[in-house]
Amino acid sequence: MKFDAFNVGDTFKTNTYHITEEDIMQFATFYDPQYMHIDKEKAEQGQFGGIIASGFQTLSLSFKLWVETENYGEDIIAGTRMDNVKFTKPVFPNDTIYVVVEVIDKKSTKKESGLLTIRMSTYNHHDQLVFKGDLATIIAK
Template structure:
């Protein structure tokens, strides 16, 4: 059994690679129909008449796909996810390229800052830089999540 990875075990420069995950046309349309029903996410014809040129995934779907891949990677190592207390936000979220049907996504998360909480000694703040790329090694999304981690019990 692996040990829990607490806030004190996380260091600047630590990286986690995640993916790959392929995105289908049907998944793009289903997500858009439920959460972002804009014509260029739902119809090839409507998308062709925009700057996208063809059907593309919602940026919110790209963000959700990151979460799916990242959590799956965290769960591969027992103890890695147990101290996670969720997130308090995301800075600098950017959708750099459209995600298209058939794209295969993967990426990396790198710790860029750790800070013990002054008011809540049972937790610390971990900021990361995430880059998600497609099968052509083109960045499709970047962001800086701000996560909370449980500190090691006294």
């Protein structure tokens, strides 16, 4: 969608993603090798009672699900910032997540593009909020 097609208050819901223990460990081994993501025995004795997904993985999956809606399509030029990033609940193996995206701000910046800010709210299959963050992107008009 072009910048002008978005309106503040527009809301979109993504498809779902089922995350496995293997997904979590594979991602974390490379990007976030902390015990709660890769060491089953130690994680079971921790405060979450087992392996949990890295917040970075949750954020990445949330953005992947949003991009797959194809609302940005080829009209996106670049991301500019993320604000108010919050990981509110852990994502566990066998959780299924989805994202609700709301357009929260829109500013025309140039003749050919504008700055669009969305709020990504990611939920697990129990409809519990697990992640929230605001993402600003430059979109073609």
